[in-house]
Amino acid sequence: MKFRRRDLGEVKAELQMTSMIDIVFLLLIFFIVTFKVSAQEGDFNVKMPLAAAGGGPPPDTSKLPLKLRVHAGPDGQLGEIVLNDNLSFGTDFKRLRQHVLQLVGDSAGPIKEEGPEVEIDADFNLRYVHLIEAITAVTGYRQGNDVIRLIDRIKFSPPRK
Amino acid sequence: MRLQKKHPQISAEADLTPMIDMTFLLIAFFTVLINFSQSEQHDKVVLPVSELAKPTDQPLKFPIIVHLTSSGTVVVGGAESAIEAIRTRLAPELDVLKLKKKTAKDANVVIRAHQSVATGRVQDLISRCQEMGLEKFALRVKEDL
Numbered sequence: 001m002k003f004r005r006r007d008l009g010e011v012k013a014e015l016q017m018t019s020m021i022d023i024v025f026l027l028l029i030f031f032i033v034t035f036k037v038s039a040q041e042g043d044f045n046v047k048m049p050l051a052a053a054g055g056g057p058p059p060d061t062s063k064l065p066l067k068l069r070v071h072a073g074p075d076g077q078l079g080e081i082v083l084n085d086n087l088s089f090g091t092d093f094k095r096l097r098q099h100v101l102q103l104v105g106d107s108a109g110p111i112k113e114e115g116p117e118v119e120i121d122a123d124f125n126l127r128y129v130h131l132i133e134a135i136t137a138v139t140g141y142r143q144g145n146d147v148i149r150l151i152d153r154i155k156f157s158p159p160r161k
Numbered sequence: 162m163r164l165q166k167k168h169p170q171i172s173a174e175a176d177l178t179p180m181i182d183m184t185f186l187l188i189a190f191f192t193v194l195i196n197f198s199q200s201e202q203h204d205k206v207v208l209p210v211s212e213l214a215k216p217t218d219q220p221l222k223f224p225i226i227v228h229l230t231s232s233g234t235v236v237v238g239g240a241e242s243a244i245e246a247i248r249t250r251l252a253p254e255l256d257v258l259k260l261k262k263k264t265a266k267d268a269n270v271v272i273r274a275h276q277s278v279a280t281g282r283v284q285d286l287i288s289r290c291q292e293m294g295l296e297k298f299a300l301r302v303k304e305d306l
Contacts, residue, residue, distance in 0.1 A: 017177055021177070021184075024181070024185065024188065025184065028184055028187055028188055028191070031191030031192065031195065034195065035195065038202075039210075039304040040216050040303070040304040041208065041214060041216065041301055041304070042211070042215045042301070042303075042304070043217060043221070044211075044213075044299065044300040044302065045297070045298070045299050046287075046298040046299070046300060048291060049291075049296040072280075076279060122280045125280075125281065126280040127276070127277050127278070128209060128275065128278045128279070128283055129210075129276040129277065130280075131283070132210075132300065135211075136213050140213055141213075156284050158284070158288070159284035159288065160281065
């Protein structure tokens with residue numbers, strides 16, 4: 001009895017995957033190792049031209065000038081926040097923001113050149129993070145994913161030594 | 162005639178397709194998210210956080226990045242020096258601006274100060290930059306995660 005061989009001349013079309021997988025894993029490991037979750041960064045813009053040749057401060061064009069005094073405690077911690085020399089907020093930036101919100105109301109907006117301006121006068125040894133907190137409190141607040149702007153113009157008093 | 166029963170051959174090959182799919186997906190994910198902007202960062206500087214930190218829609222024009230470390234030194238273009246020497250550090254940057262036919266007023270000084278540095282040092286840095294004609298400053302902060 002004669003049997004016919006069935007698997008005569010069948011060629012397997014297999015690709016050689018090993019080297020490709022090697023490279024792919026190498027790439028994957030490279031990306032995992034170099035991956036770094038970094039927080040988004042943003043800027044607070046401060047425009048401070050040098051005082052005029054006469055030595056006086058630059059002219060104040062603001063309709064609502066505010067002066068924010070930030071006192072430092074020992075070790076540079078936040079001491080006290082005083083607005084316009086007479087209104088103390090202790091160390092509560094939320095109250096300051098509420099007050100600025102009432103003051104500014106709807107006047108903050110597109111007219112940036114004449115809009116409200118805040119001059120920040122901070123103690124020399126105050127930690128920078130508290131200055132940023134103060135700027136954050138007067139500049140605006142976050143509502144959901146949007147940022148509501150209150151005061152866009154910020155300047156600094158000369159440093160206290 | 163007695164025929165021997167053929168045993169079915171069990172293939173020892175794993176199906177690699179889903180694994181390769183996933184691997185390529187991961188590679189694509191990491192490739193998209195890789196951050197090449199680390200040249201602006203400095204390991205000695207930890208930025209203060211602010212809830213208002215949001216990347217601007219348009220990048221700043223003619224930026225000059227100045228790092229201010231917690232010890233009060235400044236780093237411009239990778240070189241660290243005292244604040245008093247900022248003038249010599251900024252001079253080459255201003256020369257580059259001149260070549261582009263721009264003045265110091267067009268430049269944006271991006272101040273990346275450490276969160277615990279004294280505010281007076283930041284103000285000192287700003288006033289020294291002002292003396293060189295620079296007038297636009299950006300205080301950089303990071304997002305409150």
